Amino acid sequence: MLAYYRGHVxxxxxxxxxxxxxTERKSGAPLPTKVLAVLGEDVNTVIERAKDLVDIYVQGAMMTSRNASNVQLKI
Structure with missing residues (x-):
């Protein structure tokens, strides 16, 4: 089963x-983690956990991008 969320598969x-x-949909790069279910959890729980993980990665990427744009080189 596939689910799509915030540019990720x-x-x-x-x-x-x-x-x-x-995986990131645009680049095909896999996220370096895997979401696992514990006994008794259903598909919806695993999807929500995966979405939470995507949110963490997207937020981190946005912060990194924002910090990189604020860097000023002094020569």
Whole structure:
């Protein structure tokens, strides 16, 4: 199952356990983490957890970008 959120693709996997892998849609770069379900959690819980993780990465990227634009080089 696929879910799309804030420019990312969340791929739900169901092997021994339910999990989700997240990639950036534009670049295809995977996020370096994987979301796992604990016993008894459903698909919606895993999707929400993955969305929370995307929010953290997007917020961090925005802060990094904002800080980089405020850097002034003095020569």
């Amino acid at each position: 969340i791929v739900l996997l169901r092997d021994d356990a339910l999990s989700a892998e997240i």
